[in-house]
Amino acid sequence: xxxxxxxxxxxxxxxxxxxxxxxxxxxxxxxxxxxxxxxxxxxxxxxxxxxxxxxxxxxxxxxxxxxxxxxxxxxxxxxxxxxxxxxxxxxxxxxxxxxxxxxxxxxxxxxxxxxxxxxxxxxxxxxxxxxxxxxxxxxxxxxxxxxxxxxxxxxxxxxxxxxxxx
Amino acid sequence: xxxxxxxxxxxxxxxxxxxxxxxxxxxxxxxxxxxxxxxxxxxxxxxxxxxxxxxxxxxxxxxxxxxxxxxxxxxxxxxxxxxxxxxxxxxxxxxxxxxxxxxxxxxxxxxxxxxxxxxxxxxxxxxxxxxxxxxxxxxxxxxxxxxxxxxxxxxxxxxxxxxxxxxxxxxxxxxxxxxxxxxxxxxxxxxxxxxxxxxxxxxxxxxxxxxxxxxxxxxxxxxxxxxxxxxxxxxxxxxxxxxxxxxxxxxxxxxxxxxxxxxxxxxxxxxxxxxxxxxxxxxxxxxxxxxxxxxxxxxxxxxxxxxxxxxxxxxxxxxxxxxxxxxxxxxxxxxxxxxxxxxxxxxxxxxxxxxxxxxxxxxxxxxxxxxxxxxxxxxxxxxxxxxxxxxxxxxxxxxxxx
Numbered sequence: 241x242x243x244x245x246x247x248x249x250x251x252x253x254x255x256x257x258x259x260x261x262x263x264x265x266x267x268x269x270x271x272x273x274x275x276x277x278x279x280x281x282x283x284x285x286x287x288x289x290x291x292x293x294x295x296x297x298x299x300x301x302x303x304x305x306x307x308x309x310x311x312x313x314x315x316x317x318x319x320x321x322x323x324x325x326x327x328x329x330x331x332x333x334x335x336x337x338x339x340x341x342x343x344x345x346x347x348x349x350x351x352x353x354x355x356x357x358x359x360x361x362x363x364x365x366x367x368x369x370x371x372x373x374x375x376x377x378x379x380x381x382x383x384x385x386x387x388x389x390x391x392x393x394x395x396x397x398x399x400x401x402x403x404x405x406x
Numbered sequence: 407x408x409x410x411x412x413x414x415x416x417x418x419x420x421x422x423x424x425x426x427x428x429x430x431x432x433x434x435x436x437x438x439x440x441x442x443x444x445x446x447x448x449x450x451x452x453x454x455x456x457x458x459x460x461x462x463x464x465x466x467x468x469x470x471x472x473x474x475x476x477x478x479x480x481x482x483x484x485x486x487x488x489x490x491x492x493x494x495x496x497x498x499x500x501x502x503x504x505x506x507x508x509x510x511x512x513x514x515x516x517x518x519x520x521x522x523x524x525x526x527x528x529x530x531x532x533x534x535x536x537x538x539x540x541x542x543x544x545x546x547x548x549x550x551x552x553x554x555x556x557x558x559x560x561x562x563x564x565x566x567x568x569x570x571x572x573x574x575x576x577x578x579x580x581x582x583x584x585x586x587x588x589x590x591x592x593x594x595x596x597x598x599x600x601x602x603x604x605x606x607x608x609x610x611x612x613x614x615x616x617x618x619x620x621x622x623x624x625x626x627x628x629x630x631x632x633x634x635x636x637x638x639x640x641x642x643x644x645x646x647x648x649x650x651x652x653x654x655x656x657x658x659x660x661x662x663x664x665x666x667x668x669x670x671x672x673x674x675x676x677x678x679x680x681x682x683x684x685x686x687x688x689x690x691x692x693x694x695x696x697x698x699x700x701x702x703x704x705x706x707x708x709x710x711x712x713x714x715x716x717x718x719x720x721x722x723x724x725x726x727x728x729x730x731x732x733x734x735x736x737x738x739x740x741x742x743x744x745x746x747x748x749x750x751x752x753x754x755x756x757x758x759x760x761x762x763x764x765x766x767x768x769x770x771x772x773x774x775x776x777x778x779x780x781x782x783x784x785x786x787x788x789x790x791x792x793x794x795x796x797x798x799x800x801x802x803x804x805x806x807x808x
Contacts, residue, residue, distance in 0.1 A: 267741070
């Protein structure tokens with residue numbers, strides 16, 4: 241039953257957004273679909289309102305920085321509560337201009353989650369009603385969760401721990 | 407009479423004047439550090455703007471530099487009213503990534519601890535709702551019981567508030583007879599106190615007047631705001647991670663998922679109250695069904711070997727050293743695991759690139775997600791109701807700010 245529902249979701253997505261899908265996988269039994277960035281809101285709107293999928297609960301949303309590819313991923317995790325199915329959608333944005341439309345038009349919960357993603361990764365959610373920093377101080381100049389910012393000041397000399405690689 | 411008639415039209419002509427009030431950042435009634443700037447018309451709230459982040463400690467960034475076992479103490483400091491749930495949720499995430507099979511006994515012991523933690527979490531919240539309505543007595547009685555639960559934690563892991571309880575794979579030692587005695591004592595002594603607390607508040611006219619219809623939210627809005635936990639259930643949606651995606655053998659136990667109808671403060675109070683009774687019943691079931699067996703799984707890469715072996719056995723010494731220095735690699739993978747925390751769905755989204763630390767750890771903190779509905783919930787209500795709404799939502803600053 242579970243597989244059927246997931247297979248059906250993939251089928252519907254393929255039917256409607258064939259050209260958008262880059263990769264479908266299922267790590268640890270969690271359906272994960274990687275998409276092109278340009279139509280993400282349409283895809284979410286589709287699986288939100290389609291009577292067969294109905295992913296109407298936004299579990300979470302976050303950014304991931306891949307320094308090697310110079311990309312920032314945005315991960316959306318949706319849940320269909322009545323039939324208990326989850327889906328994870330991922331898009332990849334170039335680090336020079338990480339811009340994607342906001343999800344607040346569908347989910348009110350996306351408001352702060354997107355602000356958090358902006359705060360830590362600098363992803364611009366266009367159309368967001370109040371896109372400003374949320375957990376960090378307002379005058380911070382960097383996006384601290386990006387991998388180029390080490391946790392400790394690398395220039396410190398009093399803590400030279402060459403063996404275990406600080 | 408004549409006077410009033412002449413004055414009234416004059417007021418209407420004037421532009422309405424609002425006053426602005428800072429509720430917080432350090433206000434005793436907010437039970438934590440967050441600020442709300444309220445736009446007030448007299449005592450009625452017209453609009454509110456929340457500012458959070460006062461105790462942001464960069465947990466997600468910290469986690470990227472720490473070996474897996476050192477992340478457990480970080481999770482303590484999220485919802486510090488029920489830190490064992492956070493600890494065990496994190497252990498289970500790593501176990502899921504490693505693909506470890508956990509012995510039945512460990513799962514049952516974990517259930518006992520998690521339900522004790524849920525009781526303390528709900529107990530603090532409900533006691534504080536009482537305090538904010540002016541009933542300090544119940545608070546004092548319940549906090550004594552919380553102390554007894556903390557004594558149980560103390561016996562199991564040595565700590566009380568920030569517990570760092572258990573290890574990846576199970577527990578560092580089995581429950582001692584003293585711990586069992588304390589648990590037995592608690593499940594005997596707690597029900598009468600809770601009953602008394604209920605008698606004090608549940609049908610109390612003043613309490614009902616203060617809480618019914620206060621800070622309500624509809625099921626639709628609650629779902630749109632991704633509420634979870636007791637706050638969502640109070641609005642009438644029976645989403646409980648324990649029932650929907652059972653972890654740690656929750657499928658073995660009978661329990662009811664209580665739901666409310668109006669999603670107001672009274673419903674949230676009642677849902678938490680009933681959940682405490684259910685938790686007690688789960689603990690009793692777990693104790694009666696408790697199977698024999700080891701108190702930890704076989705994960706030599708993560709589980710410290712016994713000290714006698716470390717001192718006498720080369721292999722164990724190497725493992726001990728590797729574990730303590732955090733030099734154990736994990737498989738590559740992407741895993742999401744969620745548990746029913748005190749406030750709702752507590753999720754860990756972990757990406758591992760095969761190194762000694764997570765590549766990315768995202769914490770789905772239920773507080774952070776549902777607290778954004780707060781301005782909407784208090785619009786049009788009185789200031790004193792806003793305080794009640796906040797305490798009944800159980801907003802924990804540590805979890806909010808990560």
